[in-house]
Amino acid sequence: MLKSGANKIIDEAVKSIEGADRAKIKNQCFKGLCPNLKVQYQLSEKAAREAKPVAGLHETGKFHKVSYHINPEKIWLTLSKGYQAFDSRISTFKDITNALSNPSVDMIGICGMGGIGKTMLVKEIARQVKGHKLFDEVVFVDVPQIPDIKKMQGQIADELGLFLCEESESGRARRLYARMKEEKKILVILDDIWARLDLETLGIPLGDEHKGCKVLLTSRSRGVLSREMDSEINFLVGILSQEESWSLFQKMVAEGDCIRNHDLQSLAVAIAKECAGLPIAIVTIAKALREENLFEWKNALLELKRPSWRNFSGVQAAACSTIELSFNFLTGEDLKSTLLLCSLMGYTYHASMLDLLKYGMGMGLFKDVNTMEEARDRACPLVHKLKACSLLLDSHISEMFAMHDIVRDVAISIASRDQHVFTMRNHVVPQEWLDKDTLKFCTAISLHKCDVNELPEELECPQLKFFYMYPKDPALKIPDKFFAGMIELRVLDLTKMHLLSLPSSLHLLVNLRTLCLDQSVLGDIAVIGELKQLEILSLSSSDIEHLPREIGRLSKLRSNASLDELKHLSRLTTLEIHIQGAKILPRGLFSKKLERYKILIGDEWDWHGKYETSRTLKLMLNTRTCLENGTIMQLKGIEDLYLGELQDVKNVLNELDAEGFLQLKHLHVQNSPYILCIVDSVEGVACDAFPLLESLFLHNLTNLEKICNGRLTAASFCNLGIIKVGNCNKLKSILSVSIARGLQQLQVIDVTECKSMEVILGTEEERISSNQEIELITPRGIQKCSLTAEAATNEITFSKLKSLSLSYLPSLTSFCLVNYTFRFPSLEELTVRGCPSMKIFS
Incomplete structure (x- = not known):
């Protein structure tokens, strides 16, 4: 379509031409045989007069562009067929739209596993932002797996109604760049990117080059978005409920x-x-x-x-193919091997990092590592990368991860096809698994919660390296010669079985590195002593009366469950153990060389924790044995500490760790009637207490009078984010106002069923006037200084507090008795119930 200026020039030019034609007819006589001299003279004078206007038309008609292409409405932008607004994605949808409205953000990423619905989501977002006039133009580009710059430039040009005649990528980029600059507000969607894309090479202006241009990316990899594309804000799209x-x-x-x-x-x-x-x-x-x-x-x-392990066919074909594509794009064999190994694990919905370590060490997956800690340092980044690629998922339990069922099926299918793996889950094991030709090349067998009626006398699997079995019938008998044909076996896991004695053929497994007999009833396991190459022995949650002496022959063992021998394992740096009773603890059991540990003492603890830390200790101290043996003092750098039924302990900090638990992040204290105080520094010496503590949980401490008593340094509790107190019936307040001023990281306060609680924040000092000097406790000592104008206003701001819950506190009169002004700019949830004496907040 011609532009209006060009149309005007053309109209005037047509008039001039028509006038010339009429003059030509008049410029003839004698039936056109001779020229009319009089008319010619008149026309020459007229031509001279009109020369200047014509020249003006010529100059005016010099346009950079005389027309523009009518860009038809995009089909994908007008049709919303197939999109469904799910409740679980409404907030994400709104957050993305808000981010697109933010003038300081020019690139946004959306990540999720293949087939999760990212493309459908961004197209619906595009429809809405275009409809609401948030953008004048929206461009959608389907990015090839191997980027083809010219093809992508062509897609952008088509979306903009632009014809590209340039041959070079740089020439086409300049045209696209100039065209996009003409749009005041333009959104470019690059869908399904697999690696870094150079936006400048494509011709997309961004940032200072074009403030009105924004880019919306989708990818299966969070790493591609954040690291390679430098996306400022990234959103995760998860599975449906x-x-x-x-x-x-x-x-x-x-x-x-x-x-x-x-x-x-x-x-x-x-x-x-x-x-x-x-x-x-x-x-x-x-x-x-x-x-x-x-x-x-x-x-x-x-x-x-029961999906086909050999190929993707039938109803699952489309979903499986898109997952396999993600697998093929993994960089490095270690990532691929880790994912395939994860698929063989029994519990893929709550898969344990410890199990992955045990299997990975046994299979030689982690090269050049000497300790479990080094193996963990190698495994954690691999799991993190697989999560970033949406092939593994987070679990709500720390130290665990999850795997989507279809991802697991695809991984098993790949492993079956490429590595001759046989696996069954929750089904009757078919007879075909005993086929000799199949077993001859089999490298791994995984049978999880399967019905196995009877095992053969011997399995001839000369290439088998991994064997996992968790039968539905725990009494399933394993024949003595069963393992004789598995000479290359490196990992053996027999879970939830009743094994009065281990098969004698076990001693033939000369290459075995990892043996797991977890959650089993065990009798005579002396044959384990013949496994000279064994590095990892796991007896987690198993019922066994005593360990045989033969275990002492295992010179390469990296971890052992014998309490007496733990003291003599000089190479031991990682330990996870649950001891039912504190009375059986030997003196000096735990070494200061332990770098990572999870130690549970007492039969009431849950193995899993809420927080992901590398050093956890849970003590049920219904005896003073642990305190007399210095159990806590032996362990360095405790990060997560649970204490229950403390005997004769009145002051947690002073009596258990005089240094102040400098690395502790989470403290849980419960069911301990002797405790009067958590921190006590009444002797006048400023106490540096819990400088890294992030959460504090106090429950059923019936005689607790104060959480803190005496002076504290400025670093004390400075990282505290959560404080929860319940059933502490002598406690009258939580903390003092002076301590509260330093709680800038506090996000949650939850106090419930404390009969004597009068205020949440108490005051140990007199009210301070505006011209008064105060003592400030610093690492250099006690210094006197004047209050600032801000402090003199008696205003306290909890800048990050999101939740405040006060429940069933019959004596509570207010949040704070002194006339302070409290500000909660981030508060999202306020609950006050069962507080009949509370008349004012402060």
Whole structure:
């Protein structure tokens, strides 16, 4: 379409031409045979007069662009078919839209596993921001796995209605750059990027070059977004809830018409559940089952529960193919090997980092490591990278991770195809697993919660390196010669079995590095002493009366469960152990060389913790044995400490660690009637208490009078983020105002069922006037200084406090009796209940 200026010039030029044509006709006589001299003279004078206007038209008509291409509305931008607004994604949707409205943000990333719905989400975002006039133009580019710059430049040009005639990438980039600069506000979506893209090479202006241009990226890898593309804000798109999965499934199966059939209802629910919240699986499977009969539905469920380990076919094909693509793009064999090993683990929904370490060490996955701590340092970054690629997931339990069911199925299929792995979960083990040709090349066998009626006398698996079995029948008998044909075995895990004696063929496993007999009932295990190469022996949660002397022959063992021998393991740097009773602890049991540990003493502790720390100690001290043996003092750098039933301990800090628990991050104290105070520095010496503490939990301390008593340094409690107090019936206040001033990291205060609690913040000092000097305790000593104008106002700001909960405190009168002004700029949740005496806040 011509621009308006060009149209005007053309109209005037046409008039001039038409006038010239008419003059040409008049400039003839004798039927056109001779020129008319009189008319020619008149025309020459007229031409001279009109020469200047024509020259003016010529100059005016010099346009940089005389027309523009009409850009038709994009089909993808006008159609919203297929998008469904899920409750779990509404907040993410709003946050992304808000980020796009933020003038200081020009690049935003969205990450998630393949098939999770990232593309559908960004297209809907584009539709809404365009509809709400947030952007004048929106460009969508489907990025190839191997970037083709010219092809991508062509996509951008098509979206902008621009024809690129340049051959070079740089020339095309200049044209695109200039075209995008014409748009006041433009959004460029680069969908499904796998590696770094140079936006300048593409021709996309950003930052100071074009303040109105923003880029929205999607990727399966969080690392690509944050490290390679320097995306400022990244959002994670997770799996759907069961309710959302069922809703989507019904919508895809013709609005649920066919599944109103009673026979199909239960099958449909089961199939939707097997899709495990992955939209691509739900959509493709639901569409495939439209109008199908009952037998097809049953077969689909069977395929989902028992997928083909050799290839991706049937209802799962589309979902599995997109996951395999993510696997193929992993850089480094160590990442691929780690993911395949994770798929063989029994509990993939709550997979233990410790199990991965045990298996990985045994399989030789972590090269050039000498200790478990070094192995952990190697394994943690691998798991982190796999999470960043959306192939592993976070677990709500520290020291654990999770694996999506379909990712696990794909990994097992790859391992089966490429490494001859055999695995079964929750099913009857078929007879074909005993096929000699199959076993001849098999490198790993994993049988989790399977029905195994009877094991063969011997399995001939000359290349087998990994064997895991957790049978449904714990009494399953293992024949004596069962392991004779597994000479290359490196990892053996027999979980939840009753083993009165171990098979004699176990001594033939000369290459065995890791042996796990967890959660089992064990009898005679003396044959373990013949495993000269054994490095890791795990007897976690097993029932065994005593360990045989033969274990002392295991010179290469990295960890051992014998309490008496722990003291003599000079190389031991990592220990995880649960001891039921403190009375059986030998003196000087724990070495100061321990760099990482999880030690539980007492039978009431839960093994899993809420926080991910490298040094955890949980003590149920119904005896003074641990205190007399110096158990706490032996261990260096405790980060997570649980204390219960402390005997004759009145002051936690002074009596248990005079240095002040300098590295402690989390403290839990419960069920200890003797405790009067957590910190006591009444002798006048300023106490540097808990400088790194992030959370403090106090429960059922019936005689606790004060949490802190006496002077504290400025560093004390300075990192405290959570404080929860319950059933401490002699406690009248939580902390003093002077300490509260320093709690700039505090996010949660939760106080419940403390009968004597009068105020949350008490005052040990007199009210300070505006011209008064105060004593400031610093590392250099006690210094006197005047109050600043801000401090003189008696104003305290809890800048990060999000939740304040006060429940069932019958004596509570106010938050603080002294007339202070409190500010809570970040408060999101305030709960006050069961506080009948509370009339004012402060």
